[in-house]
Amino acid sequence: MLEDMGRVKKRVDGLILDELLPKSHTVPAIDLLYTMMRDYPARPGKGMRPYLCVTSCEAFGGKEDNCLLTAAAIELFQNWILIHDDIEDGSEMRRGSPALHKKYDWVLALNTGDALHARMWESLLRNRAALGESRTFDIMAEFARMIDETTEGQQMELRWVVDNDWGMSEADYYLMCTKKTSWYTVISPMRLGGFVAGAPTSSVDSLVEPGKKLGVGFQIHDDVLNLSAGSKYGKETADDLLEGKRTLILIKLLSAADPQDKARIVEIFSMSRVARRPFMGEILDLIHKYDALGYAAARSTELVNDALAMMKNVCWTGNEGAARRIEEIARFAVERDW
Amino acid sequence: MLEDMGRVKKRVDGLILDELLPKSHTVPAIDLLYTMMRDYPARPGKGMRPYLCVTSCEAFGGKEDNCLLTAAAIELFQNWILIHDDIEDGSEMRRGSPALHKKYDWVLALNTGDALHARMWESLLRNRAALGESRTFDIMAEFARMIDETTEGQQMELRWVVDNDWGMSEADYYLMCTKKTSWYTVISPMRLGGFVAGAPTSSVDSLVEPGKKLGVGFQIHDDVLNLSAGSKYGKETADDLLEGKRTLILIKLLSAADPQDKARIVEIFSMSRVARRPFMGEILDLIHKYDALGYAAARSTELVNDALAMMKNVCWTGNEGAARRIEEIARFAVERDW
Numbered sequence: 001m002l003e004d005m006g007r008v009k010k011r012v013d014g015l016i017l018d019e020l021l022p023k024s025h026t027v028p029a030i031d032l033l034y035t036m037m038r039d040y041p042a043r044p045g046k047g048m049r050p051y052l053c054v055t056s057c058e059a060f061g062g063k064e065d066n067c068l069l070t071a072a073a074i075e076l077f078q079n080w081i082l083i084h085d086d087i088e089d090g091s092e093m094r095r096g097s098p099a100l101h102k103k104y105d106w107v108l109a110l111n112t113g114d115a116l117h118a119r120m121w122e123s124l125l126r127n128r129a130a131l132g133e134s135r136t137f138d139i140m141a142e143f144a145r146m147i148d149e150t151t152e153g154q155q156m157e158l159r160w161v162v163d164n165d166w167g168m169s170e171a172d173y174y175l176m177c178t179k180k181t182s183w184y185t186v187i188s189p190m191r192l193g194g195f196v197a198g199a200p201t202s203s204v205d206s207l208v209e210p211g212k213k214l215g216v217g218f219q220i221h222d223d224v225l226n227l228s229a230g231s232k233y234g235k236e237t238a239d240d241l242l243e244g245k246r247t248l249i250l251i252k253l254l255s256a257a258d259p260q261d262k263a264r265i266v267e268i269f270s271m272s273r274v275a276r277r278p279f280m281g282e283i284l285d286l287i288h289k290y291d292a293l294g295y296a297a298a299r300s301t302e303l304v305n306d307a308l309a310m311m312k313n314v315c316w317t318g319n320e321g322a323a324r325r326i327e328e329i330a331r332f333a334v335e336r337d338w
Numbered sequence: 339m340l341e342d343m344g345r346v347k348k349r350v351d352g353l354i355l356d357e358l359l360p361k362s363h364t365v366p367a368i369d370l371l372y373t374m375m376r377d378y379p380a381r382p383g384k385g386m387r388p389y390l391c392v393t394s395c396e397a398f399g400g401k402e403d404n405c406l407l408t409a410a411a412i413e414l415f416q417n418w419i420l421i422h423d424d425i426e427d428g429s430e431m432r433r434g435s436p437a438l439h440k441k442y443d444w445v446l447a448l449n450t451g452d453a454l455h456a457r458m459w460e461s462l463l464r465n466r467a468a469l470g471e472s473r474t475f476d477i478m479a480e481f482a483r484m485i486d487e488t489t490e491g492q493q494m495e496l497r498w499v500v501d502n503d504w505g506m507s508e509a510d511y512y513l514m515c516t517k518k519t520s521w522y523t524v525i526s527p528m529r530l531g532g533f534v535a536g537a538p539t540s541s542v543d544s545l546v547e548p549g550k551k552l553g554v555g556f557q558i559h560d561d562v563l564n565l566s567a568g569s570k571y572g573k574e575t576a577d578d579l580l581e582g583k584r585t586l587i588l589i590k591l592l593s594a595a596d597p598q599d600k601a602r603i604v605e606i607f608s609m610s611r612v613a614r615r616p617f618m619g620e621i622l623d624l625i626h627k628y629d630a631l632g633y634a635a636a637r638s639t640e641l642v643n644d645a646l647a648m649m650k651n652v653c654w655t656g657n658e659g660a661a662r663r664i665e666e667i668a669r670f671a672v673e674r675d676w
Contacts, residue, residue: 121478128475144460147456155453160367
């Protein structure tokens with residue numbers, strides 16, 4: 001499965017870098033814009049989302065070749081929104097290198113995100129030739145929905161940080177995470193594969209609920225990795241903590257901690273990022289004391305198991321091997337150590 | 339003409355605020371996102387771009403009703419890109435009130451721009467019902483081109499500021515301004531009106547060159563107003579100067595100034611925005627000494643006259659009154675004092 005995922009990733013990357021994104025311009029500032037647009041797409045990545053899209057397409061009887069533009073547009077989506085997310089979150093690193101706004105002036109990075117966003121829609125318009133107008137419209141409507149959901153989730157998360165709010169419940173977290181992660185990571189990639197294949201609306205709609213759980217499970221696993229991973233992981237280790245990111249781990253920690261520990265945790269996260277840096281070890285110790293990592297890991301596995309059980313009811317109409325591969329991708333999402 | 343422009347603006351605003359943008363949400367953070375998305379669209383504006391679009395549509399024999407969604411999407415484009423521009427430029431005010439990132443936390447404003455961007459595409463997808471698939475594709479492709487041009491122009495301008503570069507020529511300025519202003523202000527609004535009306539490609543393409551000149555003329559007039567306007571103008575008076583915006587006025591000033599004055603100007607603009615604030619009067623005096631405002635105003639009029647001469651060759655196939663109204667809009671663009 002991993003090998004096949006790598007193969008699809010390579011095809012999608014080739015399409016993005018060779019055909020969808022502009023290469024050079026005689027005006028230096030515009031040439032720099034193009035260089036910056038190509039920066040995140042050229043960085044290493046697992047390519048799980050485009051693979052899920054292509055695999056879902058095959059599971060509904062569609063062809064990989066017809067799905068590549070849409071899979072590439074999913075990658076373009078992730079790249080432009082990550083540029084903006086990294087600015088919003090003040091992230092230092094992305095996929096093993098400095099975040100775009102750390103490598104270049106941040107105002108140029110913001111503008112680059114917008115330029116890349118437009119290229120995503122341009123790429124989707126190209127579907128018209130191979131898929132026809134009706135399917136292309138379905139695909140574009142799904143992208144609009146996906147961005148609506150993602151920006152709503154992002155707004156929820158940003159506001160917690162802006163307001164120094166630590167009162168969110170697990171239910172608040174699941175809603176935020178469904179919107180911010182599940183839609184663009186799982187639900188839309190699978191649904192888009194269905195639209196490319198011309199699957200019936202009822203089948204495509206049946207992917208939403210299991211996709212929500214799968215996406216949240218994936219995100220929790222990602223957050224657990226961020227606090228436990230070594231060099232394999234592209235982001236600065238534990239930078240989630242430094243950013244004050246509201247993860248299930250921290251939410252569990254806050255609800256499980258005794259009043260004294262809880263007060264200390266909130267005190268540390270009320271400091272500026274620079275000021276709180278020396279206390280990250282203390283937070284990690286508390287995370288271990290209350291086994292918040294273990295709790296989160298267990299929830300992640302549980303969510304994926306629930307999702308897989310629900311997916312048994314999805315009426316795949318195509319390649320049976322592909323339908324099984326979707327389960328493998330789901331398992332991989334919560335078992336990977338990178 | 340102004341009355342008619344106000345009438346169209348009202349229709350477009352109604353469409354945006356009543357139908358295209360979401361109104362409320364039970365989750366407070368998402369409700370805030372919606373409030374923020376509706377903020378710039380609800381502020382007063384001339385509505386010149388949607389009016390140009392609707393008028394061009396009629397001049398090509400199309401109907402205003404069929405053009406409203408596209409005209410509204412032009413307004414949505416302007417609103418999301420202004421949110422991001424205001425962040426990038428560090429602008430204080432927009433249309434008479436604090437810029438969105440001054441009214442709310444700037445990271446929330448950045449995310450709001452992205453959310454509004456997606457709603458723009460969603461609005462365009464709705465054209466399918468009344469215009470059919472083929473025209474809707476033409477319209478969306480034009481929007482993609484418009485954003486490509488605008489972000490390239492923005493990158494040129496931002497880089498001058500980031501690099502503290504004052505070596506640009508008038509030709510550099512015209513290229514930047516064509517990309518950053520002409521496309522979304524004139525060229526695309528007129529072309530989009532043509533696409534809605536189903537005008538032939540050759541006619542729609544003949545709008546590009548005059549539109550370039552008209553847009554630059556419009557922008558120069560806007561910059562002249564910024565330095566001379568009173569309370570009628572929505573932005574902080576002379577805030578262009580404070581932002582170090584590269585206008586034709588400043589470029590002319592630098593090329594006309596004697597070495598001593600030139601060195602002083604560059605010295606002042608090399609200061610931080612806060613540090614340069616007390617010296618804006620000195621810059622204004624130099625602008626008057628070298629009559630840079632007069633030069634810019636004359637160039638603006640010249641460009642619009644050139645554009646109008648070129649537009650005589652456009653083959654309007656519809657309402658003659660509408661074709662004449664386009665000339666009136668062009669005159670208005672360089673004669674208005676607000």
